[in-house]
Amino acid sequence: MVDQHRITTKGRYCLLGGEDVACLADVSALDVIELHRVAQGALPKSGARVACYLDNIGLVDGVVLHDLPGGFALQVIANPERRSRIEARLAWLRSAETRNDQRKAARIVPVHRAVQIRLQDAEAAEAIVADLSMTGAALLLNERPRVGALVTMGKRYATVVRHTAEGIGVAFRMPFGPLTFNEHVIL
Secondary structure, three states, X not given: OOOOOOEEEEEEEEOOOOOEEEEEEEEOOOOEEEEEEOOOOOOOOOOOEEEEEXXXXXXXXXXXXXXXXXXXXXXXXXXXXXXXHHHHHHHHHHHHOOOOOOOOOOOEOOOOOXXXXXEOOOOEEEEEEEEEOOOEEEEEOOOOOOOOOXXXXXXXXXXXXXXXXXXXXXXXXXXXXXXXXXXXXXX
């Protein structure tokens, strides 16, 4: 039986000596992640500290619990704030599997999620950033500006491109550059 709550994503894990190994990660709960290497590389020993970067999720730190065939189980180590952001990202990824997602750019969940939205008539509304890409954002928002409306999201100009059950999707008029785009970005 397939676990409907399991997310499988590509990634890389890094061993203490600096070796990077491509892997596939199976995430069903945040506490333990199963990592399976897809390229030649060492497998860490039980108790070893490992950092991994998982596509669509981000950086995850942990300690190896035990071996698996071709991989290992990783006990996630994260403070409550980081755990909350990862869990929000996993919830979004699970819901994305059941909808037709038209977005193409990689997404992150920023540390600073609260943002003010201003409409053209200068009306302001508070929103929460559900996720962010270099080209746009999904916002949790009660108001629903019309699709095509120009808004200011923090200091960024954007166009409303879709309505969702929880809010809106916007496309930035000027995308983030690769050097300024990370989870610590402040809008």
